[in-house]
Amino acid sequence: MDIPEGKRHLDVQYAYFRHTDLGCEATPETPGHAEDAVRMAALVFGEEMLEAGPVVLGNINSNSPLTFDGRMLGALRVFASHNQGVIVVPAVLAGAMGPVTPAGCMAELLAECLAGMALTQLVRPGAPVIMGSFVGAISMRTGAPTFGTAEATQMIFATAQLARRLGVPVRSGGSLCSAKVADAQAAYESAHTLLPTLLSGVNLVTHAAGWLEGGLVASYEKFAMDVDQLAMMQALAGGMDMGDVVKLTVYLVSDSYRSAVNKPWIEHYPDPAHRPTRDSLVMPLRGANLIQIEAWAVDKKLGN
Numbered sequence: 001m002d003i004p005e006g007k008r009h010l011d012v013q014y015a016y017f018r019h020t021d022l023g024c025e026a027t028p029e030t031p032g033h034a035e036d037a038v039r040m041a042a043l044v045f046g047e048e049m050l051e052a053g054p055v056v057l058g059n060i061n062s063n064s065p066l067t068f069d070g071r072m073l074g075a076l077r078v079f080a081s082h083n084q085g086v087i088v089v090p091a092v093l094a095g096a097m098g099p100v101t102p103a104g105c106m107a108e109l110l111a112e113c114l115a116g117m118a119l120t121q122l123v124r125p126g127a128p129v130i131m132g133s134f135v136g137a138i139s140m141r142t143g144a145p146t147f148g149t150a151e152a153t154q155m156i157f158a159t160a161q162l163a164r165r166l167g168v169p170v171r172s173g174g175s176l177c178s179a180k181v182a183d184a185q186a187a188y189e190s191a192h193t194l195l196p197t198l199l200s201g202v203n204l205v206t207h208a209a210g211w212l213e214g215g216l217v218a219s220y221e222k223f224a225m226d227v228d229q230l231a232m233m234q235a236l237a238g239g240m241d242m243g244d245v246v247k248l249t250v251y252l253v254s255d256s257y258r259s260a261v262n263k264p265w266i267e268h269y270p271d272p273a274h275r276p277t278r279d280s281l282v283m284p285l286r287g288a289n290l291i292q293i294e295a296w297a298v299d300k301k302l303g304n
Contacts, residue, residue, distance in 0.1 A: 009033045010040070016056075017044050025206075026056035026084065031074030034058055038082045054085035054128045059206075061134075062090040062112040064097035076116065080123040087171050087204070088116030089132030092155075093145055096138045102154045109133055109155075110162055117168065130204060132171035133159040145214040147176035148189025153196045160200035173197025174207035175226040178214050182221040186212060190226060198233045242268045247296040250280045257291055 003011050009027035016024040017040065026037035037056055045055050058079035063069050068076075079086045090112040092098040098105040113131045120127045135155040136147045156172050163170035176193045179186035190211070197205055207215070208230060210223035250261050258280065269275040276296075285292055 010036060013037050013040050017041075023055055023057065023085075026058045026079065028058040028060060028072070028075040028079070030071050031078050034075035034078035038078060038084060041084070051083055054083065057085035057087055057130070057204075059087045059089055059132075060116060062088070062116065064090050064092050064112060065108055066112060068112075068116065073119070076119060077123050080120040080127040080129075083124065083127060085128045085130060086116075086120050087130040087132045088113050088120075089134055089171065091134040093135070094137040094151055095140065096143070096145075100137075102151045102158070105135065106155060106158045106162070109135070109159070113162075117166075130169045130171050131159070131163040131166065132204075135159070135172070136176065144178065146178050147214065148178070148192040150192075152176075153192060156193070156196045156202070157200045160202055164201070169203040170201075171204040171206065172200070172202045174205055175209055175211050175222075175229065176207060176215075177211060180213045180217075182212065182219055182225060186222060187225065190222075191229065194226075194229060194233060198237055243274075244297040244299070245276045245295050246298055247276050248278045249294040250278065251285060251292040251294070252280060252282050253285050253290050255282050261291060261293075 009029065013027050013036065016026075026041070027033040028037075037058070038050070041056050042050055049055060056079075058075055060068075060072050060076045060079075062072070076086055076088075090109045092105045092109050092112075094100050094102065094105050098108045113133075117129045117131065120129045133155065136145055136152045137149055138144060139146055159172045160170050173193055174197065175190040177186045177189035179189060194208075209226035210218045210220070211226070212219045212222050252258060252261070261280070265275075265278070
């Protein structure tokens with residue numbers, strides 16, 4: 001990189017604060033870097049705000065299997081002692097830093113997370129902490145990391161379930177892939193990582209856009225593709241809203257089924273002043289259908 005190593009972390013931290021009004025990550029590479037990040041946060045937000053709650057998150061990686069090095073533990077202590085967030089993230093690739101089975105990897109990952117999270121509470125009881133995982137596997141032929149696999153999907157779901165059992169937030173997943181260019185392989189591997197990230201209920205996602213070649217490359221083309229997928233994930237997470245419906249046409253094989261429609265109609269639209277228009281028609285329906293409903297809805301985000 002063009003920026004001198006001695007001040008590189010300061011430029012990165014300044015960019016975090018300068019270009020977002022949200023909470024952001026802090027530079028955790030050494031205890032000194034962590035101290036600098038906390039001091040910069042205090043200059044921006046004030047000491048009182050840091051004491052009241054976290055404004056930065058320090059990403060602390062274990063040195064799997066079952067090891068934390070001194071730099072990471074030192075940075076963890078700095079963040080926890082100042083009431084700033086700590087993300088304990090084992091990076092476990094099946095067949096390399098962990099067993100070849102998802103269950104074996106999860107046993108190792110849970111042990112490392114519990115050790116790191118317990119240390120934050122020894123440093124400062126009540127210090128905010130997030131359980132994390134960075135999971136994948138390696139090619140048994142080449143030893144290269146692989147992402148977007150079924151095993152990684154299982155471990156993302158398992159991480160989220162364990163975090164909920166422990167009552168802590170969870171960081172996992174992203175748009176990870178092993179592909180070397182922004183092609184179909186990159187798309188389906190990232191989709192196989194991003195969708196379980198959403199469905200498992202992960203609270204914090206990193207590496208969500210631009211990832212290529214196992215993280216060795218940041219791609220502008222892939223970034224644009226991933227941002228499009230993230231917008232789709234946001235829409236999927238939003239669910240359906242019956243309030244967007246503006247017109248219903250209900251087809252009944254018999255007028256006797258009208259009450260079966262009226263009950264959910266009143267439950268969904270209790271206020272008569274805010275109901276969509278509705279027509280009910282009695283007519284023969286195809287097959288064994290007794291009721292058929294045609295709905296017209298407006299996408300408020302698109303305006304049509």
